[in-house]
Every structure is written in structure tokens, then in C-alpha cells.
Amino acid sequence: MSSSGSWPGGGSTSGPTPGWYPDPAGTPGLYRYWDGQAWTGATTNDPAATPAPGPQGPAPTPRRRRGWLIALVAVLVALGVIIAVVLTRGGTAPWSGGNAREDPNSASPTGSQWDETSTPTPSPSDNASHAPCPTTSATGVTRQASNKVLSGGGIQVDAISGWQPATMSLRWVSDLHTVADTVYTSHGFGVTHTWFSNIGVGALNAQDGFTDVRASAHSTLECYASTDYYDGFTGRKDLVDEQTTVDGHPAWHIQTEVYVTMRDIPQVRGDRVDIVVVDVGNRDHLGLFLGSSNLGDAGRNGKVDAAMKTLRVTG
Numbered sequence: 001m002s003s004s005g006s007w008p009g010g011g012s013t014s015g016p017t018p019g020w021y022p023d024p025a026g027t028p029g030l031y032r033y034w035d036g037q038a039w040t041g042a043t044t045n046d047p048a049a050t051p052a053p054g055p056q057g058p059a060p061t062p063r064r065r066r067g068w069l070i071a072l073v074a075v076l077v078a079l080g081v082i083i084a085v086v087l088t089r090g091g092t093a094p095w096s097g098g099n100a101r102e103d104p105n106s107a108s109p110t111g112s113q114w115d116e117t118s119t120p121t122p123s124p125s126d127n128a129s130h131a132p133c134p135t136t137s138a139t140g141v142t143r144q145a146s147n148k149v150l151s152g153g154g155i156q157v158d159a160i161s162g163w164q165p166a167t168m169s170l171r172w173v174s175d176l177h178t179v180a181d182t183v184y185t186s187h188g189f190g191v192t193h194t195w196f197s198n199i200g201v202g203a204l205n206a207q208d209g210f211t212d213v214r215a216s217a218h219s220t221l222e223c224y225a226s227t228d229y230y231d232g233f234t235g236r237k238d239l240v241d242e243q244t245t246v247d248g249h250p251a252w253h254i255q256t257e258v259y260v261t262m263r264d265i266p267q268v269r270g271d272r273v274d275i276v277v278v279d280v281g282n283r284d285h286l287g288l289f290l291g292s293s294n295l296g297d298a299g300r301n302g303k304v305d306a307a308m309k310t311l312r313v314t315g
Contacts, residue, residue, distance in 0.1 A: 020047030133223035134208040138174035138285070151314060152177045153203030154280030155246065155287035158310040160303045166198060172223055173288060176202035183294045186265045193264040197271070197293040197300045199307050203285040204277065210286055214243070217252040217277040220288065225258045225273060232260040244276070246287075247313040251278040257295060270295040274304060280313050287313065 023030040024039060033042040033053055044050040142152045147165065150157050152175040159179045166180035178200030186193040204210035204220065226233045240255035259270040271292040278287040289311055291304040 018052065020044060020050065133172050133219075135171045136174050136205050136208050138203065138205045138207065140175055140203070142175050142177070144177060150177045150179065150199070150201050152201040153285060153287040154282055154313060154315055155201050155278055155289060156312050156314050157199065157201055157289060157307055160199060160307055163198070163303075166196075166200075168198065168200060170202070170224065170229065172204070172208060172220070173202040174205060174285075176200055181300065183297070183300070184265050184267060188264065193262075195262070195265050195268050195294070197291075197297070197304070199289070199291040199304055202288045202290070204288050205285045206283060210277075213250055213252040213277045213279050213286060216286055216288075217254050217275050220275050220277065220290070221254050221256060221273070224275070224290065225256065230258055230260050230271075232262045234259045234261055239272075246276065246278045246311045249279050249281065249313050251276055258292075259295075268294075272301055272304075274308060276308065276311065278311070278313060280315060282315070 018034055018036040020031040021034050023032045023043065025032075029045055031044050031047045033040045033044075035053075040053060042053040144151060148159050150159050160181070163179040163181040166178045168176060168178045168180075170176060178198050180196045180198035182194055182196045184195040204216050210216040210219070223229075225236050236259060237257045238254065239257065240253060242253055244251045244253045254273075254275045256273050257270060258273050260268060262268040272295055274289070274291040274293075276289040278289070280287045289308065291308065293300040293304045
């Protein structure tokens with residue numbers, strides 16, 4: 001702006017002292033600096049907070065100063081976001097999936113034999129349970145007196161006619177004895193994948209923390225359904241969760257539908273699982289009945305129901 005024009009003081013022949021005065025152009029809220037001789041190019045909206053312009057030129061206006069502050073804040077915010085992203089991505093190692101693990105499926109053994117003692121190496125899975133499943137060190141084994149009856153863990157159940165004795169390993173269960181029936185078989189690349197239904201009895205040991213029938217039934221369901229048994233586990237739906245009795249002994253029954261997706265046996269949808277934990281009157285262990293029957297298979301489901309009705313306590 002030109003330095004010509006009126007100066008503060010109006011008709012006075014000598015200029016007033018240097019300072020900030022209302023802009024002679026009449027701009028509302030704007031003040032211009034008078035250097036004692038002429039108007040300068042320095043302006044401000046806040047004369048009380050703006051120092052006089054120095055000899056190097058006019059002082060920056062508050063508006064420009066606010067622009068620098070805004071820019072600085074924007075830079076700091078952007079830097080904070082970058083740091084937060086780096087810390088978030090760097091704080092979780094790619095192998096840290098909590099306790100979630102993919103389920104090694106002993107329901108799909110390879111080969112033609114009923115052998116479920118092998119345990120594949122687990123890998124992370126969002127569908128797996130967080131249940132801490134112990135590995136029991138108990139070694140007691142009940143001798144089987146007849147192929148028509150399964151005995152173990154202080155309980156006994158009638159074997160299902162036509163179902164074959166099976167070798168099955170659940171690491172938290174001891175004295176486990178089972179029979180099984182083939183549902184589906186798939187062959188590929190020299191490997192046989194088998195899906196079957198089964199029933200079994202065994203022991204849950206006090207040394208592994210199994211002392212309450214309800215808590216032990218729930219823990220067993222977690223371990224069996226979604227941690228240590230089913231490969232391809234995708235979820236479950238609980239149907240029954242109730243207190244009951246077996247031969248007058250306190251017991252707990254859980255029935256649930258377990259859902260899976262099997263690449264090698266795509267027709268498999270899952271199992272109906274029944275778990276009965278019985279207080280057999282022995283301070284060292286509880287009795288366990290476990291049944292898995294093909295989901296929606298009325299025939300096999302009915303056979304498991306009939307077997308459960310034969311449960312009895314042997315001590």
C-alpha cells in the first residue's frame with residue numbers, strides 16, 4: 001500500500017507517535033502501523049499483542065502467525081499418526097495369535113487303521129478355542145471284560161452294535177476306550193481321510209484340575225470341540241447344558257452341534273457331540289462319557305442316545 005494519504009491526527013500538522021492505528025482505508029478490525037512519518041505496510045488484527053515492525057520490514061500479521069501454528073499442529077498430528085501405526089504394526093509379532101490354535105483333527109486319520117494317537121503340529125486359527133487343555137500323566141487302564149461293554153474312569157456303557165473298537169487319544173483324558181463307525185471316506189494323493197462317529201468312556205483326573213462335574217464338562221467340551229480334536233472347526237451351537245444323575249451319582253450333560261469345513265471331505269458339516277461327566281465317588285477322578293455322531297444323521301444320533309441310557313457307575 002502507498003504511504004501517501006491521511007495520517008492519524010486528521011488535521012494536525014505534525015504526525016502522532018509511531019504505533020498501531022485503525023487502517024486509514026477503513027477496513028473493519030484492521031490496524032496499520034504508523035512509523036511517525038508515514039503509514040507502513042504492516043497490519044494486524046490485534047494491536048495489543050503485535051510488536052512494532054522492525055527495521056527489516058513489517059512484522060507478520062496475526063493471521064499469518066496463525067497459519068504457521070496451524071501448519072505446525074498438522075505436522076505434529078501427522079507424525080503422531082505415523083508413530084501410532086508403526087507401533088501398532090510392530091507390537092504384534094506375526095506368530096502371536098494369543099492362545100488360538102488350529103484344531104488337529106484326529107477325526108480324520110490317515111491310512112486304513114483306527115489310530116488317533118498322532119497329533120499334527122497346530123497353527124494359529126481365529127476359530128480355535130482358548131481353553132487350556134492339560135496333558136494328563138495318569139496311566140491307569142481298565143481291562144475290558146467284553147467287546148459289548150466299554151469300561152473306563154469308573155463308568156460303563158454298552159457298546160453300539162456294529163461299531164468297531166477304535167484307538168483314540170485325547171491328551172487330557174486317561175483310561176479312554178471307544179468304538180467308532182465310518183461315515184465318510186475320501187481318497188486322494190495316496191492318503192485316506194475318514195470321518196466317523198464314536199462313543200467312549202474314560203477318566204478326568206483330579207491332578208489335572210478336574211474335580212467339579214459342571215466345570216469339567218465345559219472344559220472337556222472346549223478342548224474336544226475346538227482345540228484338540230476337530231480340524232476345520234468353524235463354530236458350535238450348545239443345545240443342552242444341564243445337571244443330571246447317573247446311577248444316582250451327580251453328573252453334568254452337555255450336548256452341542258460342532259460345525260466344520262473339511263477340504264478333503266467337503267460333504268462333512270460336523271457332529272452332534274454329547275459329554276457326560278459323572279462323580280463316581282472317587283476323589284482321584286471323574287468318569288467321562290463322550291459321543292460324536294454325524295450332524296443331522298438321525299440313525300447314528302439315535303444310537304448314541306440309546307447308549308447314553310445304559311451309562312452306569314462301576315466305582
